[in-house]
Amino acid sequence: xxxxxxxxxxxPSHWTSTAFDTGIWDQLLAHIGFTLIALAISLVIALPxxxxxxxxxxxxxxxxxxxAARALPTVGVLVLLVVIIAPHxxxxxxxxxxxxxxxxxxxxxxxxxxxxxxxGVQNVEPSVRDAAFGMGMTGPQVLFRVELPNSLPLIFxxxxxxTLQVIATATIAAYVTLGGLGRFIYDGLAQQDYPQMISGGLxxxxxxxxxxxxxxxxxRYTVSRGITGRTRRQDRGSRGPxxxxxxxxxxxxxxxx
Amino acid sequence: MKTKLVALAAVATALTxxxxxxxxxxxxSGSKGDGTIASQMIFGGPPEFKTxxxxxxxxxxxxxxxxxxxxxxxxxxxxxxxxxxxGQVDAADLFTTDPxxxxxxxxxxxxxxxxxxxxxxxxxxxxxxxxxxxxxVINGIQGKLTTEVLGGLLGKVVNDKxxxxxxxxxxxxxxxxxxxxxxxxxxxxxxxxxxxxENVILGEIYAQALEAQGATISKKMNxxxxxxxxxxxxxGSIDLFPEYTGxxxxxxxxxxxxxxxxxxxxALGKALPSNLVALDQADAQxxxxxxxxxxxxxxxxxxxxxxxxxxx
Numbered sequence: 001x002x003x004x005x006x007x008x009x010x011x012p013s014h015w016t017s018t019a020f021d022t023g024i025w026d027q028l029l030a031h032i033g034f035t036l037i038a039l040a041i042s043l044v045i046a047l048p049x050x051x052x053x054x055x056x057x058x059x060x061x062x063x064x065x066x067x068a069a070r071a072l073p074t075v076g077v078l079v080l081l082v083v084i085i086a087p088h089x090x091x092x093x094x095x096x097x098x099x100x101x102x103x104x105x106x107x108x109x110x111x112x113x114x115x116x117x118x119x120g121v122q123n124v125e126p127s128v129r130d131a132a133f134g135m136g137m138t139g140p141q142v143l144f145r146v147e148l149p150n151s152l153p154l155i156f157x158x159x160x161x162x163t164l165q166v167i168a169t170a171t172i173a174a175y176v177t178l179g180g181l182g183r184f185i186y187d188g189l190a191q192q193d194y195p196q197m198i199s200g201g202l203x204x205x206x207x208x209x210x211x212x213x214x215x216x217x218x219x220r221y222t223v224s225r226g227i228t229g230r231t232r233r234q235d236r237g238s239r240g241p242x243x244x245x246x247x248x249x250x251x252x253x254x255x256x257x
Numbered sequence: 258m259k260t261k262l263v264a265l266a267a268v269a270t271a272l273t274x275x276x277x278x279x280x281x282x283x284x285x286s287g288s289k290g291d292g293t294i295a296s297q298m299i300f301g302g303p304p305e306f307k308t309x310x311x312x313x314x315x316x317x318x319x320x321x322x323x324x325x326x327x328x329x330x331x332x333x334x335x336x337x338x339x340x341x342x343x344g345q346v347d348a349a350d351l352f353t354t355d356p357x358x359x360x361x362x363x364x365x366x367x368x369x370x371x372x373x374x375x376x377x378x379x380x381x382x383x384x385x386x387x388x389x390x391x392x393x394v395i396n397g398i399q400g401k402l403t404t405e406v407l408g409g410l411l412g413k414v415v416n417d418k419x420x421x422x423x424x425x426x427x428x429x430x431x432x433x434x435x436x437x438x439x440x441x442x443x444x445x446x447x448x449x450x451x452x453x454x455e456n457v458i459l460g461e462i463y464a465q466a467l468e469a470q471g472a473t474i475s476k477k478m479n480x481x482x483x484x485x486x487x488x489x490x491x492x493g494s495i496d497l498f499p500e501y502t503g504x505x506x507x508x509x510x511x512x513x514x515x516x517x518x519x520x521x522x523x524a525l526g527k528a529l530p531s532n533l534v535a536l537d538q539a540d541a542q543x544x545x546x547x548x549x550x551x552x553x554x555x556x557x558x559x560x561x562x563x564x565x566x567x568x569x
Contacts (some may be wrong), residue, residue, distance in 0.1 A: 020327055091344045177330050177340060185331060190304035
């Protein structure tokens with residue numbers, strides 16, 4: 001079986017598309033497409049909302065509601081939305097199936113981003129926040145210069161888990177006529193072509209791992225060195241003007257403890 | 258701080274670029290083809306239809322029909338119907354008794370070369386119970402069962418949520434088959450059915466007609482799929498079962514190559530175990546069919562599957 005999977009994955013004809021069959025490269029692009037749309041919409045919704053709730057402490061019930069929404073059965077919601085939405089689209093368009101799929105993926109991605117953003121902002125040291133206000137910073141300044149940078153590690157972890165979930169779940173697009181890597185899993189099962197099915201699963205897992213690795217890299221270079229503690233020792237003597245924020249945060253933290 | 262913002266902005270830009278890139282890639286369709294009508298069409302069907310011998314490979318072999326593109330929908334279900342109705346696909350694989358075919362004015366393309374094996378409705382009965390009277394009653398029903406009639410009955414159950422037993426009763430009285438008599442007097446039979454609406458309706462029809470003719474009937478409806486009921490039928494704990502010629506033949510004899518209704522029926526007669534016998538097959542078929550919308554059929558003057566291979 002392992003040999004069959006290897007043969008399936010290394011067969012060049014499975015990678016390129018013909019008029020009739022869509023190959024791995026195009027399904028991979030489609031899968032990444034579904035994922036990026038869902039993550040972009042989720043970020044636009046969840047990030048500002050999480051920051052606002054965390055900063056003001058208002059409407060925290062939204063966090064509970066979002067977390068409760070995680071319990072929604074994804075496939076059930078998808079089929080329901082397809083039945084409602086798809087008949088409104090005519091002609092060659094896939095939108096009748098794409099929109100329900102994206103709604104379902106966004107429902108999946110919003111809770112982790114939202115609750116982690118909220119938790120990140122909420123958990124910034126009160127003394128750090130007080131110090132920022134004490135320096136005469138305005139509310140938005142405190143949010144964007146102190147709270148946001150300090151909560152980035154948590155926001156990233158929320159975004160990364162959302163990314164993994166969306167990549168894994170985007171396979172259900174194949175359930176409603178769309179492409180993506182789920183196509184190989186779904187078709188492989190129906191055609192009793194198990195090497196194809198397993199290969200599909202492996203490709204999804206590989207995509208998820210690579211995406212997480214890339215996000216880990218982005219996180220490494222966006223999160224303040226003052227928070228991660230990375231390269232602190234070597235840098236201590238020769239700080240440029242750019243690391244002022246880091247110094248500030250760092251000193252504030254050490255004062256607080 | 259600035260570098261962080263720049264990095265965040267870069268991530269955001271990458272996301273939006275990905276989004277716009279995706280929009281364009283999903284609209285690529287490959288329909289250069291060889292100029293036939295089929296080559297300009299998108300076909301919708303279940304995943305296995307793409308590789309099944311009587312699916313896309315069979316259409317190519319028997320009719321030289323190759324579709325431009327294949328969109329995987331579902332197994333003759335609502336997704337396929339919606340995709341065909343809304344024009345996402347031009348031709349689709351549905352089942353001949355599907356009530357949505359008539360409801361949407363879809364056209365079934367004829368299959369003169371029997372690419373799809375015949376699936377005529379056929380009652381399988383225990384030989385010792387098949388008296389002349391019982392045969393007469395059941396064969397009388399078989400003569401009235403056409404695909405349209407069966408589709409209509411199924412529509413009442415699936416769309417209007419009617420009870421299969423009531424639908425069966427209505428069919429019998431509409432066709433004058435509910436007259437009481439003594440043709441099956443003294444016989445006692447167990448009638449079974451599989452667990453899908455159409456088969457339950459058929460089981461009810463047989464059961465009620467025999468009951469009206471004086472037989473003692475016990476019903477075992479909604480049993481399940483073939484592996485679940487076939488043994489009981491063979492061993493005689495069920496006496497009468499509505500079947501489909503092609504499916505039951507292939508179930509008994511995997512190497513069967515018969516496809517036309519008469520060939521399949523003849524082969525089934527030979528393949529059945531000695532204690533079982535097939536009564537008359539009905540005109541009604543529940544098989545796969547290539548279906549197009551009325552507009553498509555009119556536009557390309559399509560009547561049979563072979564017409565799809567003409568130059569469009």
